[in-house]
Amino acid sequence: xxxxxxxxxxxxxxxxxxxxxxxxxxxxxxxxxxxxxxxxxxxxxxxxxxxxxxxxxxxxxxxxxxxxxxxxxxxxxxxxxxxxxxxxxxxxxxxxxxxxxxxxxxxxxxxxxxxxxxxxxxxxxxxxxxxxxxxxxxxxxxxxxxxxxxxxxxxxxxxxxxxxxxxxxxxxxxxxxxxxxxxxxxxxxxxxxxxxxxxxxxxxxxxxxxxxxxxxxxxxxxxxxxxxxxxxxxxxxxxxxxxxxxxxxxxxxxxxxxxxxxxxxxxxxxxxxxxxxxxxxxxxxxxxxxxxxxxxxxxxxxxxxxxxxxxxxxxxxxxxxxxxxxxxxxxxxxxxxxxxxxxxxxxxxxxxxxxxxxxxxxxxxxxxxxxxxxxxxxxxxxxxxxxxxxxxxxxxxxxxxxxxxxxxxxxxxxxxxxxxxxxxxx
Amino acid sequence: xxxxxxxxxxxxxxxxxxxxxxxxxxxxxxxxxxxxxxxxxxxxxxxxxxxxxxxxxxxxxxxxxxxxxxxxxxxxxxxxxxxxxxxxxxxxxxxxxxxxxxxxxxxxxxxxxxxxxxxxxxxxxxxxxxxxxxxxxxxxxxxxxxxxxxxxxxxxxxxxxxxxxxxxxxxxxxxxxxxxxxxxxxxxxxxxxxxxxxxxxxxxxxxxxxxxxxxxxxxxxxxxxxxxxxxxxxxxxxxxxxxxxxxxxxxxxxxxxxxxxxxxxxxxxxxxxxxxxxxxxxxxxxxxxxxxxxxxxxxxxxxxxxxxxxxxxxxxxxxxxxxxxxxxxxxxxxxxxxxxxxxxxxxxxxxxxxxxxxxxxxxxxxxxxxxxxxxxxxxxxxxxxxxxxxxxxxxxxxxxxxxxxxxxxxxxxxxxxxxxxxxxxxxxxxxxxxxxxxxxxxxxxxxxxxxxxxxxxxxxxxxxxxxxxxxxxxxxxxxxxxxxxxxxxxxxxxxxxxxxxxxxxxxxxxxxxxxxxxxxxxxxxxxxxxxxxxxxxxxxxxxxxxxxxxxxxxxxxxxxxxxxxxxx
Numbered sequence: 001x002x003x004x005x006x007x008x009x010x011x012x013x014x015x016x017x018x019x020x021x022x023x024x025x026x027x028x029x030x031x032x033x034x035x036x037x038x039x040x041x042x043x044x045x046x047x048x049x050x051x052x053x054x055x056x057x058x059x060x061x062x063x064x065x066x067x068x069x070x071x072x073x074x075x076x077x078x079x080x081x082x083x084x085x086x087x088x089x090x091x092x093x094x095x096x097x098x099x100x101x102x103x104x105x106x107x108x109x110x111x112x113x114x115x116x117x118x119x120x121x122x123x124x125x126x127x128x129x130x131x132x133x134x135x136x137x138x139x140x141x142x143x144x145x146x147x148x149x150x151x152x153x154x155x156x157x158x159x160x161x162x163x164x165x166x167x168x169x170x171x172x173x174x175x176x177x178x179x180x181x182x183x184x185x186x187x188x189x190x191x192x193x194x195x196x197x198x199x200x201x202x203x204x205x206x207x208x209x210x211x212x213x214x215x216x217x218x219x220x221x222x223x224x225x226x227x228x229x230x231x232x233x234x235x236x237x238x239x240x241x242x243x244x245x246x247x248x249x250x251x252x253x254x255x256x257x258x259x260x261x262x263x264x265x266x267x268x269x270x271x272x273x274x275x276x277x278x279x280x281x282x283x284x285x286x287x288x289x290x291x292x293x294x295x296x297x298x299x300x301x302x303x304x305x306x307x308x309x310x311x312x313x314x315x316x317x318x319x320x321x322x323x324x325x326x327x328x329x330x331x332x333x334x335x336x337x338x339x340x341x342x343x344x345x346x347x348x349x350x351x352x353x354x355x356x357x358x359x360x361x362x363x364x365x366x367x368x369x370x371x372x373x374x375x376x377x378x379x380x381x382x383x384x385x386x387x388x389x390x391x392x393x394x395x396x397x398x399x400x401x402x403x404x405x406x407x408x409x410x411x412x413x414x415x416x417x418x419x420x421x422x423x424x425x426x
Numbered sequence: 427x428x429x430x431x432x433x434x435x436x437x438x439x440x441x442x443x444x445x446x447x448x449x450x451x452x453x454x455x456x457x458x459x460x461x462x463x464x465x466x467x468x469x470x471x472x473x474x475x476x477x478x479x480x481x482x483x484x485x486x487x488x489x490x491x492x493x494x495x496x497x498x499x500x501x502x503x504x505x506x507x508x509x510x511x512x513x514x515x516x517x518x519x520x521x522x523x524x525x526x527x528x529x530x531x532x533x534x535x536x537x538x539x540x541x542x543x544x545x546x547x548x549x550x551x552x553x554x555x556x557x558x559x560x561x562x563x564x565x566x567x568x569x570x571x572x573x574x575x576x577x578x579x580x581x582x583x584x585x586x587x588x589x590x591x592x593x594x595x596x597x598x599x600x601x602x603x604x605x606x607x608x609x610x611x612x613x614x615x616x617x618x619x620x621x622x623x624x625x626x627x628x629x630x631x632x633x634x635x636x637x638x639x640x641x642x643x644x645x646x647x648x649x650x651x652x653x654x655x656x657x658x659x660x661x662x663x664x665x666x667x668x669x670x671x672x673x674x675x676x677x678x679x680x681x682x683x684x685x686x687x688x689x690x691x692x693x694x695x696x697x698x699x700x701x702x703x704x705x706x707x708x709x710x711x712x713x714x715x716x717x718x719x720x721x722x723x724x725x726x727x728x729x730x731x732x733x734x735x736x737x738x739x740x741x742x743x744x745x746x747x748x749x750x751x752x753x754x755x756x757x758x759x760x761x762x763x764x765x766x767x768x769x770x771x772x773x774x775x776x777x778x779x780x781x782x783x784x785x786x787x788x789x790x791x792x793x794x795x796x797x798x799x800x801x802x803x804x805x806x807x808x809x810x811x812x813x814x815x816x817x818x819x820x821x822x823x824x825x826x827x828x829x830x831x832x833x834x835x836x837x838x839x840x841x842x843x844x845x846x847x848x849x850x851x852x853x854x855x856x857x858x859x860x861x862x863x864x865x866x867x868x869x870x871x872x873x874x875x876x877x878x879x880x881x882x883x884x885x886x887x888x889x890x891x892x893x894x895x896x897x898x899x900x901x902x903x904x905x906x907x908x909x910x911x912x913x914x915x916x917x918x919x920x921x922x923x924x925x926x927x928x929x930x931x932x933x934x935x936x937x938x939x940x941x942x943x944x945x946x947x948x949x950x951x952x953x954x955x956x957x958x959x960x961x962x963x964x965x966x967x968x969x970x971x972x973x974x975x976x977x978x979x980x981x982x983x984x985x986x987x988x989x990x991x992x993x994x
Contacts, residue, residue, distance in 0.1 A: 025907040055867060062869060072503060108472070111496075113441050173439035174469070265781035294777040297749035299859050299887035300867065302741075317821070337801070338822060375783045380892075383784065384612060385622065387892040388899060403783035408864075408871040409893065412900040415872065419903030424588040425633060 008191025009034060010421060011096055013084060013364070016044020017063060017407060018196035018399030020070050021414035027075035029422050034188050035070070036082040036098055038360075040151040041141055042067055044198050048128070048222065050229040050236065052407060053273040054304040060144060060231070067146045081151065083360070085185070087193070087367045091394025096188045102181035103151040105138075110176035112148030114140070116168035124156050126233075130223045133233035138168045138177075143231040152177075192394045192421045195378055196414065197364065199400035202256030202353040210252065210351050211323040216241050217330050218323060218349045221270060228277055238281055246348035248286040249278065250332045252320045256354035262375055264355040264404040268295045271352050272308045279311050288314040288344055290334060316344075323349055355404040368395055377403045388416045396420055430462040431550060432488040434479060435542075436470040436495035438525055445529040447539040451494075454543045458550050462486050471501045476508050483512035490556065492549045494522040494542065515558035517919070517979060520549040548991035555984045563914030564958055566652030567675040570905060571596065573644055573848065574680035576604020577891055578883030580626050581898035582678050587635035590911040594672065595630075596639045596658055598844075602627055604682050606891060610712040610720070613750075613757040614788040620713070639670070647677060647851055650959050651878030651908070652915050675909045676878045678901050679848055679862060680894075683884035686740035686838040694739060694835055695807040700725040701814060702807060702833045704739075705754065712761055722765050722832075729766050730831035734816045735759075736804050737775035740838035746859060748888040751836040752779045756792040758834060763795060772798040772828055774818055802826070807833055839888040852879050853942050861887050872900045876942055877959060880904060920979040921960040922967055924953050928974030935966035935975050 010026050012019045015037035023033045035042075046052070049059040070076055079100055086097040120136035128141035135141075137157040140150045158165040159179060169177040204212045204220055211218050217240055219227070226232040227239075240246055251271050257263060268291065275287050294315075296305050309315065318334040321341075325331070332344045357376040365372045370390040371379045378397045381389040388396050396417040399410040433455055437443035448466045456464035463486050469475050470493060483491060491514060493505050498521050506516035524542045532538040568591045572579045575597030587593045595602075602623070606612075609619035630636055639658055646657040652675045660668040688696035688704050695702045701724050703711070714720040724730050735755050741747060755773060762769050778799075780789050793799065802820040809815075816828045841861045849856045854874045855863040862881040865873040874881050880901035883894035908915075924935065924944070929952040936944045936953060943959035944966060946952075953975075955966075966975040976982070 025903050029907040029910055030913075052868065057868065066869070068499060111439065111441065111469070111471075113439065115440075173441075262783045262786045263781050293779070295779045295781050297747050297779050297781055297888075299746045299857065299861050302746045306745075373783055374787075377783050383615065384617070384891050385626075385895065387896050404781070407868040409896070411869060412871045412893075412896050415901075415903040416896045416899030417903070418907060419585055419899035419901070422906035423585040423902060425585055425635075 006424060007031070008092060009189070010192045010194065011036065011094070011188060011190040012194045012196060014044065014196035014198055014399075014401070015042040015078065015080075016196060016198045016399065017046045018198070018401075018410045018414040019044075019194070020063070020066050021411050022194045022196060022398055022417050023076050024066065024070060024073065025415060025418035026421060027073045029418075031075065031422075033076045034079060034190065035076055036079045036084070038081065038083050039141070040080050040103060040149070041145040041147070042070065042078065042080075043146065046407065047142075047145070048229070049225050050232075051273065051277055053269045054300050056273070056276065071147060078147070079186070080147070084364060084367055087369075091392075092191045094190050094193060094394065096190060096193070098186040098188060100184040100186060102183050103149070104154075104177060104179055104181050105149055105151060106176045106178050107147070107149055109174045110149050111174060112140075112150075113173075114150070115171045115173065116150060116177060119167035119171045121165065121167060122156050122158060124153070129226050129233045130220065132223060132226055192396065193368065194396050194398060194414075194417045194421070195364065195368065195370075195390075195401050196398045197358045197361065197401045199355045199404065200358050202260060202356050204255060204351050204353050206259065207255065209322045210255065210320070210349070211325075211330075212351060215323065215325055215330060215349075217246075217347055218351065221267075221274065221350055221352045224274060224350050228274070228281075236281075238278060240348060245282055246285065248329075248346040249288070249348045249350060250330075250344060250346040251275070251287065251289045251350045251352060252332070253289065253291040253352045254354070255351045260354045260356060260375065262354075262404075263295055265295065265297075266355070266404060266406050267352045269301055269304070269406070271350075272296075272305055274350065275308045275313045276304075276311070279308075279313070286314075287312075288316060288346065290316050290318055290320050290332070292317065292319070318342075355400060358401065361401070368392060370395055370397075373403075375403075377401065388413050388420060427489065429460040429489050429554065430487055431460045431490045431492065431553065432483060432486060433461055433464040433492045433546065433550065434470060434482070434494070435464075435466045435524070435546070436475070436493065437466060437468050438496060438529075439469060442495070442525055442529045445532070445535055445538045446524060446542045447535065450539055451542050451546065455546050455550060458547065460490075460554070461550065462488060470495055471504055476504070479505070479508050480512045483509070483514055488514065489518065490553045491519040492522065492546065492553055493519070494524045494546050494549070496525040497523050497527075517559040518553065518556050520553045520556070522546050522549045544992055544994070547994070548988045551991045552984050552988040555981065555987055556979070559919045559978060561919055562917045562957070564652060564917055566909055566913075566915045567654075567673050568909045568911040569593065569672075569674040570676045570678060571644065571647070571654065571656050571674045572678045572680060574604070574682055574883075574885070575599075575602035575638070575640070576680060576682045576883065576894075577606045577623070577626070578682070578894040578898045579604070579678070579680035580623075580630055581895045582680060582882060582902055583636050584626070584630055584633065585899055585902040586905060587633045589635060591635065593636045594639060594656070594658070594674065595636055596642050596644055598641065598643050600641050602630070602638065602640070605706075608706070608713060609709050610714075611757055611761055612891060613753045614784055616757065616760060644848075644851075650956060651676065652958065654878065676880065676905045677852070678880045678882060678898075678905075679874075679885050680883045680898070681842045681844040681848065681885045683839045683888065684842050686744060686840055688739055688835050688837045690743070691739065693806045694736065694804070695809060695814075695833075696835060699807060699809040699814065701730070701831060702835065704835050704837055705751070705758070708758060708834050722762060724831055730769065731766075732770040732772075732830040733762055733832040733834060734814075734828060734830040735771065735773045735834045735836065736807075736816070737773060737836050738838075739835045744838040744840065744859065746838070746888075747779055748839040749779065750839075750888060750890050753785055753788065753890070755836055756788050759792050759795065759797050770798075772800055772816075772830070774800050774802055774804045774816065776801065776803065800826075800828075839884060841885060845885055852876055854879060854881070861885065872897050873904060875940070915958070917957055918960060918962050920962040920977065921957045922955050922962060922964065922975055922977045924955055924966070924970075925974045925976065926950065926952050928972050929953055930972050930974070932971065934969050934971060938965040938969045940965065
């Protein structure tokens with residue numbers, strides 16, 4: 001290999017936990033890293049979780065030091081609101097075209113005081129909060145998001161709809177709001193690329209039997225994650241739309257598993273975590289889990305399951321055939337392996353969906369010229385021997401972009417991409 | 427030399443200035459001892475603000491600096507850099523957080539102002555007692571010791587070795603390849619295990635920078651990240667023991683797994699009934715160089731017409747799911763079917779654990795091939811004249827019997843017996859299941875609690891081959907990132923120290939140190955801090971009953987002076 005290849009900068013796509021870890025290791029070795037992220041914040045899906053299994057660590061507290069380290073690292077150039085537009089070249093000498101959308105906030109002048117939010121007259125659903133709460137057209141997704149710099153959403157901002165509004169600009173004491181910012185095109189020269197674009201959740205709207213978005217009291221697991229979050233829409237208060245705390249909850253696992261054709265690895269544990277969390281907050285809550293096969297692989301997870309089970313959670317091995325409204329409650333209809341049919345009443349239903357590849361995976365796979373698996377995840381070069389390499393020399397994958405997995409496995413893969421990139425063994 | 431203190435209050439736009447009466451603050455602190463300058467600025471963290479601060483430090487010949495602004499998380503390093511640029515030691519500086527801790531949380535303006543004055547007086551009082559601290563670097567050895575020559579150890583060695591980084595791969599048996607080389611087929615793609623290992627060993631042998639030591643064991647490892655001293659003893663059968671000593675910068679433990687001993691559960695008849703095998707026995711049977719030359723045969727020499735595969739043997743006893751057994755059991759189905767067309771196979775299982783994108787299809791194909799899956803607990807394997815009988819009970823309590831020719835048990839995976847040896851040698855914790863514990867289960871899965879020692883593969887829990895390789899590459903990533911040949915290791919500045927004359931040798935500090943940074947000097951009968959390992963957490967300083975352990979930059983006088991003013 002040439003010297004140029006050995007010291008060439010690295011492009012990391014996606015600033016979730018995998019992208020952050022890979023960037024930190026590469027930068028610490030002395031490499032220049034470009035970390036690009038399509039949203040305005042770093043931390044990906046993990047920062048949406050109040051607590052993570054199996055030790056019930058506070059997720060945001062857990063990764064905050066890594067986020068701070070990343071933002072302070074002089075070898076890492078973070079480009080938020082950015083996406084890959086085109087890739088050419090080969091290992092050691094890639095040329096990558098990046099489009100960075102204007103956020104209309106000056107990163108240097110803004111101190112993140114949030115004085116611009118209140119005067120903004122626009123209110124729209126906050127996507128980060130699964131639409132459970134509103135945000136302004138100038139906003140940060142949630143309290144504590146990093147970098148602590150808001151962004152203007154041009155789809156909803158009155159000024160970008162042709163009206164003469166400058167309420168946010170007037171409220172800013174630092175002249176940080178700049179309506180004249182333009183989208184930027186950047187051309188980066190890098191030696192290697194790490195794809196860490198994470199996952200999306202299976203769209204429950206594709207199912208009809210669970211009454212999702214039709215019946216009050218039916219939630220997705222991610223909605224519940226945000227309801228549990230102390231920085232979320234209810235400040236961590238677990239309530240139904242009526243404002244009352246639920247008395248009984250049914251958790252339905254494997255939503256979308258059949259459609260997707262694979263087990264998403266982490267959902268059983270995520271459901272057990274929710275049980276643990278809910279029981280802690282509402283000790284009288286009656287929880288029933290509907291499941292087919294319990295997937296709790298590895299040395300640490302069974303103990304967690306046993307603890308949850310002992311706390312009084314019921315486990316019913318059955319297929320849920322429908323959720324309907326009955327009087328004040330919801331009725332969960334199910335069928336066991338032996339064919340017995342039954343109904344359970346609950347006032348809250350949580351649907352635990354499959355994990356699927358990020359929405360832009362196919363487009364990115366095309367640009368990078370790397371194959372996707374049958375399921376749409378990025379494919380490894382050889383599944384056993386080179387689990388973080390792709391068919392393209394110099395392009396690596398880490399985390400849920402490759403397939404569903406937990407945080408520890410994601411971190412290990414991110415570290416492995418750094419190992420492959422920094423290795424000089426050829 | 428006389429002290430000349432500068433005190434600067436940041437207005438933070440309107441964030442601080444709107445709440446705190448900064449002029450009143452300045453009036454209250456400008457006359458304090460040794461305060462040379464007290465001034466305000468609109469936004470000290472801005473480029474202009476930093477320039478102003480730097481110029482003011484130089485022009486006023488300041489010896490100490492206090493900045494009252496935002497959280498240290500936000501701008502402490504910013505102002506420390508300004509100090510360095512102005513030629514002032516950055517540890518002669520104290521940041522006061524009058525934004526998050528005062529302006530933003532104290533509703534009343536007067537109270538906020540009073541609070542800000544107290545906080546700043548405390549910092550002024552404290553900074554008088556600061557001493558200049560210097561950053562230190564340490565030469566490090568980039569070489570690596572890898573223990574265990576299975577697939578994880580082989581892959582870690584391959585990726586780490588380079589012209590300026592030697593790898594010692596130590597394997598206690600006579601050959602490399604670990605368990606993988608005894609797996610005739612690997613899930614899910616049914617490639618050959620021995621073939622895979624042969625290819626990897628060939629790659630390994632091409633590297634001039636890997637020294638393979640077979641029939642060898644590491645007997646002693648002493649030291650810390652960047653500087654371990656290793657003693658390896660080679661014990662080849664027909665040769666004299668040979669001792670080798672060398673230094674490395676990091677250690678990778680890849681000691682692999684063993685199977686739970688199925689003899690411990692007599693109901694399965696393992697060791698007492700013919701034709702009851704463990705998964706590893708079955709793997710051996712399928713190898714061309716195995717006891718039956720690769721043929722699946724019963725003890726009587728006949729091929730079996732039916733087989734039962736029993737999952738989760740020892741799971742209840744071990745208390746965890748071994749993750750890979752379901753998947754390799756589907757591999758067994760294919761191995762049986764390819765040799766014995768028409769063979770009847772039944773799996774006895776509780777929950778199928780087939781996580782990940784590719785594995786459900788592997789299962790579905792198995793099921794479609796006619797393999798039967800019986801969700802139930804096996805209560806007994808009974809022997810008899812006509813073969814074996816599997817007695818089972820379903821979840822709903824229904825009981826059943828199945829007659830089969832052969833039984834294959836899938837026992838839980840355990841950490842190898844070497845884990846304890848290295849846990850003790852290196853002071854690495856084992857979890858309650860015996861596996862070597864991670865530094866942080868989620869965030870630092872391949873590092874151990876001891877800096878510079880890494881744990882990969884089945885030594886840290888049941889893993890697939892792909893996962894073991896990921897972890898091998900991950901440990902390599904951590905090592906390549908931290909130990910760069912020719913680069914010094916940057917050490918923590920705010921470390922602890924133990925004053926010899928105060929230390930009574932009670933060893934309390936050693937017990938409370940989470941980094942293993944304190945050792946006991948038997949000659950002098952005192953504790954000694956290794957500055958390379960110390961993270962400056964302060965546990966020892968808080969616990970020391972004789973005041974001998976002290977943390978730089980958090981000395982008792984510094985903390986006392988600060989508290990005294992806050993509480994005045």
